[in-house]
Amino acid sequence: xxxTFLSAxxxxxxxxxxxxxxxxxxxxxxxxxxxxxxxxxxxVVRDFERARKRARTLDRRRKQGARGPLLGVPMTIKESxxxxxxxxxxxxxxxxxxxxxxxxxxxxRLLDAGVVLFGKTNVPLLLADWQSYNAIYGTTNNPWDLALxxxxxxxxxxxxxxxxxxxxxxxxxxxxxxxxxxxxxGVYGHKPTWGICPPLxxxxxxxxAQSDIxxxxxxxxxxxxxxxxxxxxxxxxxxxxxWRLNLPPPRQAAFKGLRVAVMTDHPLSEVDASITxxxxxxxxxxxxxxxxxxxxxxxxxxxAEGHRLFIELLRxxxxxxxxxxxxxxxxxxxxRLPNGDESYYAMMARGISMTxxxxxxxxxxRQRMRRAWAAFFQDWDVFLCPxxxxxxxxxxxxxxxxxxxxxxxxxxxxATDQMFWAGISGxxxxxxxxxxxxxxxxxxxxxxxxxxxxxxxxxTIQLARLLEKAWQGFVPPSGWD
Amino acid sequence: xxELAFLPAWRLAELVRNxxxxxxxxxxxxxxxxxxxxxxxxxxVVRDFDRARDRxxxxDQQRRDGRAGPLFGVPMxxxxxxxxxxxxxxxxxxxxxNNVAAEDALAIQRLSSAGAVVFGKTNVPVSLADWQSYNPIYGATxxxWNLAHxxxxxxxxxxxxxxxxxxxxxxGSDIxxxxxxxxxxxGVFGHKPTWGLCPSRxxxxxxxxAMTDIxxxxxxxxxxxxxxxxLDVIAGPDPAETALATPLPPPRAARLADLRVAVWxxxxxxxxDTETTGAIEALADFLERxxxxxxxxxxxxxxxxxxxxxxxxxxxTALSARLTEDKLVRMREAAARHAADDMxxxxxxxxxxxxxxxxxxxxxxxxxxLRRAWGAFFQDWDVLLCPxxxxxxxxxxxQGEPWERHVTVNGRTIPYxxxxxxxxxxxxxxxxxxTAPIGTTxxxxxxxxxxxxxxxxxxxTIHVAGLLERHWRQFVPPPGxx
Numbered sequence: 001x002x003x004t005f006l007s008a009x010x011x012x013x014x015x016x017x018x019x020x021x022x023x024x025x026x027x028x029x030x031x032x033x034x035x036x037x038x039x040x041x042x043x044v045v046r047d048f049e050r051a052r053k054r055a056r057t058l059d060r061r062r063k064q065g066a067r068g069p070l071l072g073v074p075m076t077i078k079e080s081x082x083x084x085x086x087x088x089x090x091x092x093x094x095x096x097x098x099x100x101x102x103x104x105x106x107x108x109r110l111l112d113a114g115v116v117l118f119g120k121t122n123v124p125l126l127l128a129d130w131q132s133y134n135a136i137y138g139t140t141n142n143p144w145d146l147a148l149x150x151x152x153x154x155x156x157x158x159x160x161x162x163x164x165x166x167x168x169x170x171x172x173x174x175x176x177x178x179x180x181x182x183x184x185x186g187v188y189g190h191k192p193t194w195g196i197c198p199p200l201x202x203x204x205x206x207x208x209a210q211s212d213i214x215x216x217x218x219x220x221x222x223x224x225x226x227x228x229x230x231x232x233x234x235x236x237x238x239x240x241x242x243w244r245l246n247l248p249p250p251r252q253a254a255f256k257g258l259r260v261a262v263m264t265d266h267p268l269s270e271v272d273a274s275i276t277x278x279x280x281x282x283x284x285x286x287x288x289x290x291x292x293x294x295x296x297x298x299x300x301x302x303x304a305e306g307h308r309l310f311i312e313l314l315r316x317x318x319x320x321x322x323x324x325x326x327x328x329x330x331x332x333x334x335x336r337l338p339n340g341d342e343s344y345y346a347m348m349a350r351g352i353s354m355t356x357x358x359x360x361x362x363x364x365x366r367q368r369m370r371r372a373w374a375a376f377f378q379d380w381d382v383f384l385c386p387x388x389x390x391x392x393x394x395x396x397x398x399x400x401x402x403x404x405x406x407x408x409x410x411x412x413x414x415a416t417d418q419m420f421w422a423g424i425s426g427x428x429x430x431x432x433x434x435x436x437x438x439x440x441x442x443x444x445x446x447x448x449x450x451x452x453x454x455x456x457x458x459x460t461i462q463l464a465r466l467l468e469k470a471w472q473g474f475v476p477p478s479g480w481d
Numbered sequence: 482x483x484e485l486a487f488l489p490a491w492r493l494a495e496l497v498r499n500x501x502x503x504x505x506x507x508x509x510x511x512x513x514x515x516x517x518x519x520x521x522x523x524x525x526v527v528r529d530f531d532r533a534r535d536r537x538x539x540x541d542q543q544r545r546d547g548r549a550g551p552l553f554g555v556p557m558x559x560x561x562x563x564x565x566x567x568x569x570x571x572x573x574x575x576x577x578x579n580n581v582a583a584e585d586a587l588a589i590q591r592l593s594s595a596g597a598v599v600f601g602k603t604n605v606p607v608s609l610a611d612w613q614s615y616n617p618i619y620g621a622t623x624x625x626w627n628l629a630h631x632x633x634x635x636x637x638x639x640x641x642x643x644x645x646x647x648x649x650x651x652x653g654s655d656i657x658x659x660x661x662x663x664x665x666x667x668g669v670f671g672h673k674p675t676w677g678l679c680p681s682r683x684x685x686x687x688x689x690x691a692m693t694d695i696x697x698x699x700x701x702x703x704x705x706x707x708x709x710x711x712l713d714v715i716a717g718p719d720p721a722e723t724a725l726a727t728p729l730p731p732p733r734a735a736r737l738a739d740l741r742v743a744v745w746x747x748x749x750x751x752x753x754d755t756e757t758t759g760a761i762e763a764l765a766d767f768l769e770r771x772x773x774x775x776x777x778x779x780x781x782x783x784x785x786x787x788x789x790x791x792x793x794x795x796x797x798t799a800l801s802a803r804l805t806e807d808k809l810v811r812m813r814e815a816a817a818r819h820a821a822d823d824m825x826x827x828x829x830x831x832x833x834x835x836x837x838x839x840x841x842x843x844x845x846x847x848x849x850x851l852r853r854a855w856g857a858f859f860q861d862w863d864v865l866l867c868p869x870x871x872x873x874x875x876x877x878x879x880q881g882e883p884w885e886r887h888v889t890v891n892g893r894t895i896p897y898x899x900x901x902x903x904x905x906x907x908x909x910x911x912x913x914x915x916t917a918p919i920g921t922t923x924x925x926x927x928x929x930x931x932x933x934x935x936x937x938x939x940x941x942t943i944h945v946a947g948l949l950e951r952h953w954r955q956f957v958p959p960p961g962x963x
Binding site: 207208209239242243244245246316317319320322327352353354355356357358359360361363364366367368370371455 | 675678689690691725726727728729730798799801802804835836837838839840841842843845846848849850852853856936937939
């Protein structure tokens, strides 16, 4: 059997049963990287020799009875995670020769679960784009169409999975960086509830304080894999001895009785008809399956106000890297632009130069909105919406991100409009799983964002699992055999 | 029955459970004391006797029907800043004089479910921002040990109420020593829990939903056992946070002889009264004699001055959202009067007035690095003993803003805010800290010790407070409060 596009769970079971050895499986994916990755440039840091050594050790240990939920699964991981002995650059040229001395906590946990890490995958500069190109590693292409971006910032991760270059992946997400590439490449991704997966060792400067909104989480070719990897990555880090994670089981085992709210569009972010149409079809399908479906149920607060607050607090949260000159610039810009200016640029300027006092005041408003979401999820089990405004877009490296536009519905809209779909879950710290939704007329994959209540991670993954069986699963792009 | 007033809450609950005293009878005992004696201290500034009596009667009925609870029948006063439905919540602000809470704070709900009978609220300073407890609405609270002295703050009414035998148990809050300092000033026990362990919903003037950095709520009592009892009642996630459990680890060591104790009784550059340092050193000598492993030099691997300055910045920025425009203007003016390189605490705090979130992130990152240094320190040591604050209870001092005042320590005059060192060097890092009485000054004022533990090591610090209570010193009522 060709293992290339199997789920990590299936790969682990092949290894467990002795149907394939760890070295043999690793070599299979290494051969594929060597043969195919020239086209997409996804696996930009390669660590084959150490991986082979580890695979040999695991083969031996397996024969001695060693077990692990991901034992023997070859894995690549987003470049931004520290792996001792490999570079961590986040695409910043000045970081080119920085070699990590320790593994990220998530890397250690995945290794304990038995994975064989053999490379790192590409990212945009500072992980701040829905594309994945930088001066160190170049540009990653989408395996579905090389003229398109695989998304970002975990773009190399999603591309490697879709092209069958690896068994499982892990990425990070503060503004859709797991969800966007999963959607663009037709794979699965899970953005966990904020705080349950410690990001220690996922930081450019060795920072130890957790960043607001930002999370780490898995990408995979199957919903099952998300559940397995989440269990591996979640739980307090050793210094936090006083709390224990106890994620509740999914509320529903089947479609029947599932309470589903669906939102296909919003005035702040127009969505391509290929996505809204397919979401409508999914709503109809779910209804036929016995789910209770509403196209109008919404949390009881102004989502537009939430979006504006999201952009300001997001940009405040990522302002730590701004130097003194940059701060002067953004302060001047914020002062220059009228208060009522709600362009992304103006909100960004206000966010970067925000006082901590204003941050606390904004955070309080966010907290009340989180309560409204919690009340909403008393009545509804999941909230379905787009992961982004369109299917994968052509490479566009010109200018700044906030100046770019993307094509949809026959015209162009600002690329940053779709930040709305990043914030609708992420800003409120909610879990969100992206699962294949189907295909646009162009043949490109599109995904659905499945949002759940805080700590409802198992519920969102469970719906992805149900949809995988009954609606749409992972389909490999053509030309990657 | 005077002794009854000074019993710990766990004993009161036991008497009720055994039927030795009724809930109403016990409540009336404390109410009578408040009516007879509180004129002197002015601690219990909001009184809710009639509703409390109704509730006590109901509990008496329920007890006969077999209902129980860890605090069943224990009369309780609570810090004014907690919302209690139907009672005023002013935080000492004139403009909130008529602010009546619509529902109980989560902690009050939990204490009531455990059987406590809340019959009043105790005094605070304006905005809970002082180590004294006076305000234009309720006036000043005095220390039962010496009425010319403050009981401390901001949970000053709470500590005074415990020391004077006005209630069985108390609950306060702490961001800069507000549980620990009054407990120390009044010779009672207090516990500042690990940050985040006890949800503070309903401990807010307006309806604040987000948690305030560093700020915590926690119990004050006349016994360490009561701290453990009350902590179990108020700890644990807000029901909205369903997936997080907080199974606190048990105490690290059962006996004094098994303890690894670091003692930090004074710090170069920080004023600490010699009587306070001496009391802690005497305790260290005792622990050594008892067979504990004691170090007087072990410190976390950080620069204590930096650790203090990080606290000052985080404290002031955490509280900045509470500031009025008028106060902001005055702070800006005051900041401008200080040189940019002035590293005195008040200058550092004033300079945070318009701190960007970007700069806060940098301070926060350093805080989390130092938090890890504390974590490493507590790999080697079970608890740290240090002063709660620079001196024993101070005389009333109500002129000007705190940052404009001065105090005399060891004959040297220092700015009031310099005293933030001992409270802040631990709580900026979210650590649990119990306070236990360990001695008195030559003037007869109580001295307490701060027992600091690792994150979530609350049971360890409370257990050590209990060991000291058993083997070193227990709560002693002030003279003249029979």
